[in-house]
Amino acid sequence: MDFWPERTVTEPLLHIDRLTKRFGGVVASDEISLSVPHGELHAIIGPNGAGKTTLIGQLVGEITPNSGAIRFNGRNITATPTYRRSALGLARSFQITSLFLDFSVLDNVALAVQAHAGHSFRFWRPARAEKALRDPARAALARVGLAERADVVVSRLSHGEHRQLEIAMALATRPRMLLLDEPMAGMGPEESARMVETLRELKRELTILLIEHDMEAVFALADRITVLVYGSVIASGSPQEIRANAEVRRAYLGEDSAPVIGHG
DSSP: OOSSOOOOOSSOSEEEEEEEEEETTEEEEEEEEEEEOTTOEEEEEOSTTSSHHHHHHHHHTSSOOSEEEEEETTEEOTTOOHHHHHHHTEEEETTSOOOOTTSBHHHHHHHHHHHHHTOOOOTTSOGGGOHHHHHHHHHHHHHTTOGGGTTSBGGGSOHHHHHHHHHHHHHTTOOSEEEEESTTTTOOHHHHHHHHHHHHHHTTTSEEEEEOSOHHHHHHHOSEEEEEETTEEEEEEOHHHHHTOHHHHHHHHSSTTOOOTTOO
16 A cells, blocks of 8 residues: 555645635734645745744634635535544644654654554554554655654654654555645754655655745745735745845845845
8 A cells, every 4th residue: 555645636635725714913814825736845934923823723724714715625624523534634743743752763653643544452462562653654754854753752752753753654544745844943953954864755756835934944845935024925936036026125124125035
C-alpha cells in the first residue's frame, strides 16, 4: 500500500471564501479568500499581528469564523469539529499533540498512528510492538530524516529534531494537507537548513500550507505566497510577483524604495 493517499484534482484541495473573524472591535480575518491546489506549497506571510495564526485556527476548527466558508477536498467544513477535520486529512503540525518526552521517538509516532486509526489495542502493550502501528511510524520517520533516531528517548533530541518529530507525527495520520505554523521558530542556521530540505522533499508528495517568518525559507520553498496585513490579503502570487510588489515591501519595511524581500 502506498504511504500517501490518492488525490482528486477536480477542484482546489482547500478553498477559503470571504472568511471573517472579529474579536470585539478587532477584525482578525477580513473576508479572506484563497485557494490551494493539490500538490502546492502555499505560504502565508505577514507582519506580526497580521492574523496568520487566527487563520490557521479557523482552518483546523479551533476558532469559529463569524462568516465565510471553508471547503476542504470538496466538502464544506466550516462547522466541522476539529477531530473530524483531522479524519478528513487536515493535519496541523506542532500543535496537534504534545510530545511524550520519556518515550522513544518511535513510540511517539506509533501512538499518533494509533490515535488517528482508533485502534483498540490493549493499553498496557507498547504501541511500538504492534506491526500495524510500527510500520507506518517508521515510514513517517524516514520521511523527515529521523529513521536512525527511532529508539532515542525524545527528551534527548535537539529542538530541531523535536520539530521534525512533530511533522512525522502529523504525517503518520496520512494527511491530504499539512498546516505548518512557524516550523523553523527557534532554530539555528543548520537546523533551519535541514528543515528546508525536509519540506522540499515533502512538497513533492503532499499539499502544504506554511506560515513562516524566515523569508529565505519561504522564497526557497513556496509555489505561491499570500500576504496578510491586519487580517486582509494585500497580495497573492508567485514568489517573483511577491518580491516585486511595492505594497508588500511597504507592509514589511515601511518604504517604497525598500530592498526586495526574500534575498539575502
